[in-house]
Amino acid sequence: MEVRNRGHSTSASQVSSTEMKRNFSMSSFSTGIAAVKWTTLLILVLTAVYCIVQFLPPMHDKNSRPVNTRDAFSTLLGLHIPTFAVVLDAGSTGSRVLAFSFFKSRIDGSLQIKDELFYEIKPGLSSFADDPLKGASTIKELLNEADSFVPEGYRPLTPLILRATAGLRLLPAAKAERLLAEVRKVFYDSGYVVQPNAVDIMDGSDEGIFSWFTINFLSGKLGEGVEKTAVTLDLGGGSTQITFGLQEDNGDIPVENVHVVNGAKVPIKVFTNSYLGLGLMSARKAILDHHKTDETNFASPCIGTSAPTKWVFNSQELLVKRSRREQPDSFGTCHDLASSLVRSKVKVPLDLNDKTINAISYFYDRAVDAQLIDPKDGGVIKLENFEIAARKVCRVPHDEHPFLCLDLSFIVALLKSGYGLESSVDIHLFKRINGHETSWALGAAYQELMKP
Structure with missing residues (x-):
């Protein structure tokens, strides 16, 4: 009896243990199934949210x-x-x-x-x-x-x-x-x-391409088709660049000026040319050379002050001053010299007057100096505003900006005689777009990061 009781007791304990293990296993299995379901549901929800927001438009903040x-x-x-x-x-x-x-x-x-x-x-x-x-x-x-x-x-x-x-x-x-x-x-x-x-x-062509990419990337133009992209004009100290998108029917353009830019939904062909020696400082020196008295002294009607002014070019210190003028308006003389310089170097194969024109670097700086745009926000002006400002500055002495008459005269010549733009064309002048610098450096950074 005692043995049977012990045996019966042992059997009951085993049954109880087995049932507990079975219940625990079922519970664990159910918990695992529930976890998988919730995880799957969470993944599906998050995936759905991500897919939905792909269609949401960007929200632009002005600053x-x-x-x-x-x-x-x-x-x-x-x-x-x-x-x-x-x-x-x-x-x-x-x-x-x-x-x-x-x-x-x-x-x-x-x-x-x-x-x-x-x-x-x-x-x-x-x-x-x-x-x-x-x-x-x-x-x-x-x-x-x-x-x-x-x-x-x-x-x-x-x-x-x-x-x-x-x-x-x-x-x-x-x-x-x-x-x-x-x-x-x-x-x-x-x-x-x-x-x-x-x-x-x-290379000068890379400088132009990177600037063009930066402007159109920040403006959100790269995915809108080549016809929507802006022309980019970059005026540096030693060189200047012009870059614009090309459509397939653009005719006979020198192959050395055609490049393919990646970073859009589809690759875009662009025309670019860099003119070494037509940066603002180099052009200034070339125009002043017409009025030098010796290797380091210049007396030009294009200078706004009669007091000798020091100017360092290529590590050489020069002295410049305004020459005596028979006529009060020196714009004609300065513009003619600048136009002659530009025509000897620049040739643009297409009419750009119906395009959006973005001009950066010294274009922007001189527009600020001439009080044509806000120094912080930039703005859009007509090309003729550059010419009106140049004529005004060249009529009177200008001690604060002694080179402004010369610089504006060159800018007008470059835009009109070089790039063939009409006086009524809008020139977009912005140092920043959507809070970011309009520098070629952004285009260079993007291309560096996207290398395979």
Whole structure:
């Protein structure tokens, strides 16, 4: 009996244990099924939300970047990767660092600009042709600014490039290379991603293409068809560029001026040309050469002050002043000299008068000096406004801006005699679009990040 009781008791315990295990297993299985269901449902909901917001339009804030509802959801879902790029612009009159942060899509690899840093120092790198170490130290100063923008953990993933423009193109090759060699040493110690061609002199056509890309990227024009894209005119110190989209029926255009730009839904063919020696400073010197009294002294009707004024060009100090004039209006003389210079170099194959014209760099700066646009917001003016301002400035002495008569006369000649634009054409002059600098550096950063 006792044995049976013990046996019976043992059997009951086993049954109870088995039932508990079975119930626990069923409960765990049910919980697992429920978890899978909820996880699947969550994934379906989030996927549906993402698909829906793809059709939501961007919400534009006047004083900041285009804010896109898709960005917020994509970041929340972990579908965007923080991405950075640092570009140094070694221009003829100053050196600048532009550091960019982007959203990079995990789905299609596309980039959406988020924020940027801009910092400039003067003079330009080419001014240190005889002191490469001092020139490299200015680049180090710019990189210190970039370090304040790019988090330390991202620097080993962030491309760093420097592109020198007309200032270094105009230097003797040996002097330019010594400068770049010292800059490369600074780059290799920076902690950023530095490719073999990270420090180089940029071809003029690339400068034009990158500026065109920046303008149309920030304006949201790249996905709207080539006919909607804007013409970009970039006036630097040593060179000037013109770039515009081409349709298939554009006729016989020199093949060396035709390039394909990626970054839109479909590749876009563009015409670009860079005119070395037609930057504002180079053109100024060429026009003044008609009125030099010796190698370093100039007396020109295009100068706004009779007091000798120092001007440094290509590291050489020059003295300029206004000459005595028989006629009170010197615009005609200055414009004729500028037009002759422009016609000897510029030829544009198409009529651009029905296109949107965006003019940047010194076009913008001189429009500000002539009080044609707001210094902060920019604006849209007629080409004839440049000419009216030039005639006004050239009639009277102008001590505050002694070169303004000459510079505006050249700008009018370039736009009319060079690019064939009519007086009634609108010129869009903006230093920033949707909160971002209208610099070729953004186009260069984008192309660098999109390399396979």
